Amino acid sequence: DAHSTEMNPETSNPVIDLMEEQKQVTAKGGTMRLGAQACEIKEGTRASEIYGTSIISERHRHRWEFNNEYLARFEEAGMIASGRNPETGLVEIVELPGHPFFVGVQYHPELKSTVENPHPVFVHFIKAAKEFADRKASVKNPLLQGEMI
8 A cells, every 4th residue: 555645645655755844834836846956876776877977966846755764675675776865865766677677766857858968867768678679579489578578
């Protein structure tokens, strides 16, 4: 019954929750977590491969966050918090090793992406999708193609 308190305020397992500093805000105008925020990337992760550096700055526009009380359970199940804010510890990037491309981000990469200079998350996603499609196409037995993931 894990849920987001945005969709289910009464959930007993608020994996996605309102940021602590937002819980007392009643007049919502102009109170989101906005603008560039630092993110420290864990070495040896897909995020590290995508960015090629250990500290990035990405744009945000939200009030909700991954609830760090659940982080240990998610990591025990195999998910990695591969990017975190170095000051607050907020999870910014999660990924699932061994998956062709399971990367989730808290920020908005589309705000730093253009046709001429696409965001690296999008570039790596498209590359992974093409590699997956190529591998799947190379499997001649259609019964095995569904087993690719």
